[in-house]
Amino acid sequence: MFLRLQDVCKSYNGGSVRALDGVSFAVAEGQFVSVIGPSGAGKTTLVRLLCGAERCDAGQIELDGVRLDQARGGALRALQRRLGSIWQDFALVEQASALQNVLNAALPDMSPLPALAGAFGRQRRDEAAALLDRVGLADKLDAPVHQLSGGQKQRVAIARALMRRPALLLADEPVASLDPVTGRQIMELLQDIRRTEGLTVLMNSHDLALAKEFSDRLIGLNTGRVVYDGPADVPDQALAAVYGGGEAAP
């Protein structure tokens, strides 16, 4: 999927907090882009705008040439159906099984009655089970999510995102609440999926080392503006502007 942002602005509290201030960039199909920056730089706002959870105040957001910022109702949902997203806090239904959580991603494609009754059908169940197998949870299909570890939960969330066969995968701090070893495993899984499925990935991260290692390109935000846009394999000094005050990133 081709993604293009043009002069996107977003502020909160009646304009007193400018979260995004004229952000423009484009992402080509199949790229792995990491958005980096200190807390409050606007990373989360960016993802929220891209998945349609919020609307920008000004500027344009295009997905494959369709204006996301102007889409409403059915048109917006049609765009959202082509996205997969994963979150720092997983956003799973804790009481439901792993399989059910993955199946939930099939709900947008179903007609209302079967969706409410839970008649997902054999084919979707098999597909969901195969995806859980793909992320390494073949033995946890029926486990309620609250029994899983943090890394396992994020794997369920990834399987749920893949269930949508997304063209663009949005990841909001996907490893921030995991320990370093588990976080690395999740990143390796994401990279592997990206290679095999040819996905476009846009990830938020405050972990510069992981972002540099796994992505093709970095976009550095600081106080809502793009201050770096370029290759990921650069020395830390090149990213000084991102973390402000000329200080190199940790």
Next chain:
Amino acid sequence: MRLQRRRGALLVLAALALFFLAAAFTGCDPALLWSRRGHLADILVKMFPPDWGWFPRILAPLWATVQMSVAGTALGALLALAAAPLCAGNLPFPAPLRTALRALVQLTRTFPALILALTATFLVGIGPFAGTAAITVYTFAIMARLTSDDIETAPDGAFRALLTMGTPPYRAFFRGMFPSVASTYLTNALYLLETNVRHSAILGYVGAGGIGLLLNEKISWREYEKVGSILLALFLAVCLIESLSAYLTALVTGRRKAGRTLRRVIIAAAVVLTLVSAATVGRPDFARTSLRTAAAMLGGLVHPDWGFFFDTGAGGLGYLLLETVAIALAGTVLGALASFPLALLGSGRLMPRPVALLGRTVCLAIRAVPFLVYGLIFIRATGPGPFTGVLTIAVCSVGLISKRFGQAIDTMDMRAYRALASMGVPVLSRVRWALLPQLGPAFGSAVLYRFDVNIREASVLGLVGAGGIGAPLVFAMDHFDWPTAGAIAIGLVLLVWAIDWLSGQLRKN
């Protein structure tokens, strides 16, 4: 997955089948209720407007009611706090003591406050002292159980560490373990204070003081406008206590902060209120009491009327207990069904503010009326018998279940809901798959808990002629027929024990 779904469906089917059996057994007849709806409406209309001029007459008995509940709750909760560590299975206190205390708690837990109060009137005379004693015992039983359950799941690292330093176990408990259960303990105590006000309001029925005597009198004389003013006064008192308790709960759970001075003022006020309540509650009256009465009561428990106990006919214990369970079951299911929409209506999260406020006020009003009053009102419409009992239990259940359910709605985790929204899932499917799974367990546990309470409440409905084991029990006690009373008491203990075990099994699933 498949298997789980099938088991869930089976459970629902079994519950439905049980409900229809219980409804048939208790002679539930919606047509009868509908045909006599006019009587109910008449009574409600007559209650409004309430007799304002009569209001001052209510204040003294109302204060006595509040006094009984404050003193009884505080004393009972303190006793429970002392006993709870000794009851908990994970602490190194003597096993025989634990077994004995647990048996005592289980035994006292069986009996509704009203029966405890009736028993107390035989021992300490008629008046508020008996009521206070009953509330104390009732609170003790519930709090001891809840607190020892909490202790068993609380982290015990600090406690063990203190033990290894040579701290005596009891002291080690209060230093090392109590802090982690303290907020639940206080929350439970505050919640019991609320329910105890309602319980105290009917203790007057058996001569144990408070506003109940007056209420009973006015209902039997059909002075409904005076009944209306009593109920309004009760409603206001319950509102006051609920908001006070909500404020204190928020402080205890740390959702609201208070400065050091404010904290001290609150604690001092609570202590003063408790002391004043306890000191002015009235003296026990031993004029009617004798050791012989107490001995005869115990004798009834030791030598119950086994003929009645094993009688399987329609007048036998088995039938009466079954009727009690059926009333509780049918009433709980009906109440749960009615609670669902009310809870949704009262949720500040899903509804606009005025609607939610209205929903909550309705819930509160339903909860403020003591349950025997519903019995007395329904009996005018549907006549004496178990069906009236079912209606009574159903209406009483609505108050508590909708409150618990509303709390569950207000503490739902919305993240999964939003995540599904960002995938383009339509709103109904989002509610069905991201929100309902969270509410199911909370709803189930609220209903199970209420069923447990309803068994006790159903066992005193007989007092107003609404079926179940209550009438024979109170009749036997009033006539000093201790062997029959003993047989019923033993039957109730066994019944509550069996239900406890069953609901424990259900909870595990």
